[in-house]
Amino acid sequence: MIVAEGKPVEKILEMIAPYKKVLIAGCRGCVTVCLTGGEKEVGILASQIRMARSKDGNALEVLEQTEERQCDAEYNAKFLENVGKVDAIVSLACGIGIQYLGEKYPLTPIYPGVNTLMLGANIDVGRWEERCFACGDCVLDKTGGICPIARCSKSLLNGPCGGSQFGKCEVSAPVKEDIPCGWQLIYDRLSALGQLDKMSEIIPAKNWLRAKGPRTYVREDLTLDRS
Amino acid sequence: MTEQITNIRIGIYLCDCDGKVSKKVDLQKAKTVIQSQAGFDYIRATDVLCGKLEQEKIGAEIDKYSLNRLVIAACVDPFIMRQFLQLADEKGINRYNVEFVDLGAVDSTEAAVAAANNALGKMHLRAEIGYEELAVTPDVLVIGAGSEAAAAATAIAKSQPVVQIDNVGTRVIGLDGFPGAFTVRLLENGQAVKKDFGAIVLALGAVPQYDKSKYGGIELGADILSLSQFINSGKDYAGKKVSFALGMADEDSLLSFAAVLKAALDLKGEGASEVNVLYEDMKVCADGLEQDYELARKKGVNFLKYTGEFQIVRFPSGIAFKYREPFLSDPVKIVADYIVLAEDFVPAAGTLELAEILDIRTGPGGFFQKDNVHFLPIRSNRAGIFFVGSCHGPIHGTDLYNEIEAVLAEVSAFAKGKVSVPSLQPKVDAEKCAVCLTCYRCCPHHAIEIVHGEEYNNMYYSAARMNPLACQRCGVCAAECPGKAIQLPLYSDQEILFEVKQPARIVAYACENSGFLASEFAKTLDPELQKDLQIVEVPCSGKIDIIYLLKALENGADGVMLCVCHKENCKFVWGNDRAEQRKERTQKILNQIGLGERIDFVHVAANQGNQFNTAVKAMAEKIRQSGTNPGKVVK
């Protein structure tokens, strides 16, 4: 799932400073699941910015609407009526949704209400961890099902490096919590699987072009000729 | 199921309670004001509403005006409530469609009108509560091998089928389903099998365990025995001197006292030459123990009180206790052939594993159940799973039989194979459910499942569903749902937010198990303080949504309070902790936009009216310092 976090409200207030009426657009997809951009967070942000602007004596009218997915045009069509009523949109969907909703309504400015963080798993209520970088050339077969790109701080294909200490990554220090060394995890899993020989296999350099955008994915077997 | 609200017809009755109300409220004026607004189908004010003739008259009016919802504004007490709920039942009005307004608690005509309007508004928004007929499995699984489990199984077997397992030969490895329809996964002689049960009774018991650290490192041996070694020794003690020691281990357990008294009496019967019982405090506060104690004394057992710690000294011809007697200056020495030391009681092997498998909490000493004043002894955090006996802390004698009675009363509800329950569990709007599992993970009672089917109108064809028998109506799930998909009947967001449309200066969201009761008490202590205060009752502080806090402020309150149960004493396990986390976030939200300190989180028990008032004063002071809420949104 795509994981996002709410943007600091000062930033949002700055973005919408010139406007008198905005729509906060939520998404019932990933950002609802990661508790960042569903109907509830839409309500919380709306209430917060209404109060902030009231306090500044510059009342703001805020509409709230949440639809299934902002990464699909058909759902974005449902925002039509409300978009027509406002000066700007703040979207709480991921970066994909924000852009795609914006494309649908090119004449209304759209602003991000979230920072899109990662592709992650929801470990438990309130905790998410990155698992994939969408590199476009998966190597999980060689690494015991643990991603070296997303889980090694240096995305080493042949690790670990000398900074692996007691199972932790040397990059841990400047960040808040200990980062497990991705290659230690790979080693542990491979040894549990009896596939330690894979550790000595050299993984050749990846085709990083596949990880670079702008990427487009087309399936000729599925595309519809609408002419 | 929640039914669509159609054709609501509300009757509102105002009662003077024989002149009591009109001392503070101009009832006729209140009636006129209410009458001038829409929102009801029939209104009447009267002197005494609770008289028999009045009841008949109201019954007739219900028929005449086809009323299906009632607002009763009177001096509300349990008697009045019972009477009107009965009338509602007789007239086929759903009892959840009767709302009471306590006119005894208001002190002005305006306040009476406001309270009545509040009730009328909520009556309009309330979803219809239906009843659910559910098929249930009468069979009960009793887990445990000892005498406690056997006693429970025998008692329950009189009303319905029982299976008893020892959790050793046949072991529980998993549990699915809900009360009335549990599927227990068992390992039976190495074979995994599934069996259906309506309820589960845990009666694993407790086991004695000698802990030498409690006795200054004394090792057991041929003449120093633990109490259970002694009981099981089967030796002949005729002509011997036996001394028991109580009070160093397991101070709170009556089990050791009972066992020692029984052993001492038996020894006397068998002709032991001397029986001594060393004790620090004699504990006989269970049925029959006092008689045993008296009898033992009569039979010549010596009860010797010690203070501080005793020692065991060994000399060539035997062993002795050396101890201090509270009233003698010199130490006393008691020579014995055998010394018997009481043990600690610890949870039976497998208790913790079973707790994890069943998602049942353990508490002090690793026994089942947390130490929490709100928890009934026999009930676990999951409906349909009960405790009996020492598995939730050593118990003795009649306590056990009381527990068995209580469990029997609970499980026998399933004996007929079907039950009918009001559908009061939260309802999920599938269109809004993102199947995020947040509610499932946050429910303290394991009452939620994810169901699939065409009828769930979202991209997953799935939604969360709350089980009517497992759900305990805390509302935690509703407050956590990121999709706002969950509504708790009688406490829907609509109903609660309606109450804070025009809030008082201070809005206190109060848990009905603590804060709300404290507020009722607080009123009587300092009525003046109520002027700027509005109480909004919630079933658990875990129901207090961040949106509720923000909306109260957005709509003009200057401060908001959350009045919750004491720490570790939430009736719904962690509702108050969730509320505290939400309070923290909400205060941050306010700080970000410079609204200042406007939220207080107050732990308060039902009987702490004074503390409640102190907290209200503190809140008032806080908002005095922060000033009027500048974030109020003028509509």
Ligand code: SF4
């Ligand atoms: S717009 Fe983004 S957050 Fe919403 S469903 Fe699509 S990918 Fe997920």
Ligand code: SF4
């Ligand atoms: S190797 Fe690439 S595609 Fe595979 S998990 Fe890692 S980042 Fe994702």
Ligand code: SF4
């Ligand atoms: S918390 Fe809400 S959105 Fe998530 S599964 Fe439960 S009902 Fe669905």
Ligand code: SF4
């Ligand atoms: S109301 Fe409480 S007990 Fe019922 S499903 Fe929700 S969280 Fe669970």
